[in-house]
Amino acid sequence: xxxNALRILxxxxxxxxxxxxxxxxxxxxxxxxxDFVIGEGMxxxxxxxxxxxxxxxxxxxxxxxxxxxxxxxxxxxxSFIERRPVAEMVAERLWPSAQLLISxxxxxxxxxxxxxxxxxxxxxxxxxxAVMALAFLGYAVPNFVLAxxxxxxxxxxxxxxxxxxxxxxxxxxxxxLTLAAAMIAAIMRFTRNAMLDVLGxxxxxxxxxxxxxxxxxxxxxxxxxxxxxILSVVGLQVAALAASGSVVVESIFAWPGIGDLLVTSAIRxxxxxxxxxxxxxxxxxxxxxxxxxxxxAWADPRLRHSGGR
Amino acid sequence: xxxxxxxxxxxxxxxxxxxxWVQKTALILGLALAVAAVLAPAIAPFxxxxxxxxxxxxxxxxxxxxxxxHLLGTDELGRxxxxxxxxGLRLTLTLAVxxxxxxxxxxxxxxxxxxxxxxxxxxxxxxxxDTQIAVPFTLVALFMLSVFGTSMMVMVLVLGFAGWxxxxxxxxxxxxxxxxxxxxEAARAAGASPWRIARVHxxxxxxSPVVVQFTLSLSNIILLESTxxxxxxxxxPPTATLGAMVGVxxxxxxTAPWIVLAPALLILAVTxxxxxxxxxxxxxxxxxxxxx
Numbered sequence: 001x002x003x004n005a006l007r008i009l010x011x012x013x014x015x016x017x018x019x020x021x022x023x024x025x026x027x028x029x030x031x032x033x034x035d036f037v038i039g040e041g042m043x044x045x046x047x048x049x050x051x052x053x054x055x056x057x058x059x060x061x062x063x064x065x066x067x068x069x070x071x072x073x074x075x076x077x078x079s080f081i082e083r084r085p086v087a088e089m090v091a092e093r094l095w096p097s098a099q100l101l102i103s104x105x106x107x108x109x110x111x112x113x114x115x116x117x118x119x120x121x122x123x124x125x126x127x128x129x130a131v132m133a134l135a136f137l138g139y140a141v142p143n144f145v146l147a148x149x150x151x152x153x154x155x156x157x158x159x160x161x162x163x164x165x166x167x168x169x170x171x172x173x174x175x176x177l178t179l180a181a182a183m184i185a186a187i188m189r190f191t192r193n194a195m196l197d198v199l200g201x202x203x204x205x206x207x208x209x210x211x212x213x214x215x216x217x218x219x220x221x222x223x224x225x226x227x228x229x230i231l232s233v234v235g236l237q238v239a240a241l242a243a244s245g246s247v248v249v250e251s252i253f254a255w256p257g258i259g260d261l262l263v264t265s266a267i268r269x270x271x272x273x274x275x276x277x278x279x280x281x282x283x284x285x286x287x288x289x290x291x292x293x294x295x296x297a298w299a300d301p302r303l304r305h306s307g308g309r
Numbered sequence: 310x311x312x313x314x315x316x317x318x319x320x321x322x323x324x325x326x327x328x329x330w331v332q333k334t335a336l337i338l339g340l341a342l343a344v345a346a347v348l349a350p351a352i353a354p355f356x357x358x359x360x361x362x363x364x365x366x367x368x369x370x371x372x373x374x375x376x377x378x379h380l381l382g383t384d385e386l387g388r389x390x391x392x393x394x395x396x397g398l399r400l401t402l403t404l405a406v407x408x409x410x411x412x413x414x415x416x417x418x419x420x421x422x423x424x425x426x427x428x429x430x431x432x433x434x435x436x437x438x439d440t441q442i443a444v445p446f447t448l449v450a451l452f453m454l455s456v457f458g459t460s461m462m463v464m465v466l467v468l469g470f471a472g473w474x475x476x477x478x479x480x481x482x483x484x485x486x487x488x489x490x491x492x493x494e495a496a497r498a499a500g501a502s503p504w505r506i507a508r509v510h511x512x513x514x515x516x517s518p519v520v521v522q523f524t525l526s527l528s529n530i531i532l533l534e535s536t537x538x539x540x541x542x543x544x545x546p547p548t549a550t551l552g553a554m555v556g557v558x559x560x561x562x563x564t565a566p567w568i569v570l571a572p573a574l575l576i577l578a579v580t581x582x583x584x585x586x587x588x589x590x591x592x593x594x595x596x597x598x599x600x601x
Contacts, residue, residue: 015439015440015443015444023452026452027456029456139584140528140584141577142532142577142580144536145573148555148559148569149573151559152566152569156566239445240445243448244445244536247448247451247540248539262448263540263541265455266454266455267540271455275452278448278452282444282445285444286444
């Protein structure tokens with residue numbers, strides 16, 4: 001168990017290190033950082049002074065080590081445009097993003113797992129097909145197209161829901177729906193498959209044979225066993241889908257979260273902000289993945305007992 | 310050898326007759342969209358970027374104030390929406406096919422290399438694949454487009470990197486499996502070089518999973534490209550892909566919803582047909598494996 005945890009932790013650190021390195025070299029590959037800071041209209045002498053000031057004349061490996069050093073010291077730089085520490089700008093975006101993510105995850109679990117079970121249990125009737133068609137719909141509709149349809153319908157046609165910002169509970173409805181749609185589709189499909197695997201097992205027949213009601217058989221014996229596999233996918237899918245989904249959703253609904261910050265800084269080429277925001281989200285995804293891995297190992301008795309020795 | 314030409318049509322015929330009506334619809338829709346994209350310059354009623362400020366924001370034919378000749382209406386600069394949709398579709402599909410092909414080439418080389426060479430090469434490539442899977446690619450794409458600029462070439466590169474790890478993963482597994490089989494061992498014993506083994510003995514055996522993966526990744530890439538263009542990080546105006554048209558059109562949603570609806574519905578049609586075709590192919594390939 002401990003060895004397993006250590007391995008997961010090590011991989012986490014390694015992945016993050018690779019990402020930090022790639023980010024550094026990508027920014028340097030694209031040209032001198034000075035071009036972004038200062039812009040045009042600078043004399044050759046001034047430029048030379050700036051290059052010496054920022055120590056850009058040193059070998060790239062020295063610069064890379066300095067970059068890593070500053071990173072470990074917690075100095076992440078200032079925004080080109082707002083002239084504020086990037087850590088502060090990203091920090092104030094964390095909570096709105098987390099709020100949206102939590103509400104979307106709840107919506108997903110609430111809808112996807114029951115529907116996935118329904119699709120597995122009634123897989124041969126029209127109910128199962130209808131649920132699977134719904135899952136396909138959620139998968140094939142790009143989230144920005146869904147958002148556009150929702151906005152046209154609920155905001156402009158019916159005039160029911162607000163579009164921009166995160167002021168009231170009503171503001172949560174459309175962003176949550178949009179963010180949850182793809183996750184619901186993915187988890188629903190997966191719950192169905194995991195349940196189908198479990199439904200054919202011998203212990204299910206045994207549970208029925210000893211006279212348990214069908215609901216107890218499916219929920220207690222079926223879902224509990226399928227739950228472990230579902231858990232692992234929920235974690236992985238939620239992290240990946242939420243990261244890319246929230247970029248789109250927050251940008252459409254002007255939600256003051258990290259996704260919105262990522263898009264605006266990418267368009268305005270505010271590299272320090274973009275760099276730090278990318279690293280923050282990447283770190284969040286890696287940590288969530290590691291936590292899911294650990295939880296998976298802990299939740300599965302076979303892994304829990306065999307992992308240690 | 311003479312059996313091949315007669316075999317292919319029956320196989321195709323069997324495929325068609327056992328298809329669900331949804332799959333048939335998807336196939337016809339997909340073909341129609343592809344033909345429309347190829348023929349866009351010939352069938353578009355107007356130049357896609359020709360502006361006409363007198364007939365701005367005209368609704369599609371059949372609505373009040375619609376302007377004759379503009380079947381789907383016009384956008385905020387008086388450009389014909391049908392023409393722009395056709396050209397947008399053309400560019401969207403071109404970028405997607407180029408991106409998916411590039412991904413196939415990168416991933417194919419990496420996967421086969423990892424499978425055939427093994428050892429340290431395999432370890433490095435596997436680590437790269439794992440890293441790519443661990444990081445949401447939309448972030449990487451945002452970062453790359455912002456740093457390297459939003460030219461057509463950068464876009465294709467970004468889209469190519471979006472899917473390579475899937476090919477690499479699949480091919481590595483397939484190659485590893487094949488390398489255990491007796492006929493490869495025989496070739497190795499006969500003194501064939503690794504390159505020859507990869508080319509002559511391995512490649513023909515991995516075509517089917519690669520074709521399936523190509524279709525599946527095509528729809529992912531279309532989604533990614535549309536999303537990036539929608540956010541304003543795609544090919545720059547006045548050239549537009551479907552995603553970019555939706556992105557610009559959303560500013561006019563209250564007054565001129567058709568500007569955003571036409572490309573949005575077209576994107577839906579594209580992703581639907583490609584997704585259904587991809588799932589269909591994958592199911593077919595699975596059945597084959599099970600029968601074998």
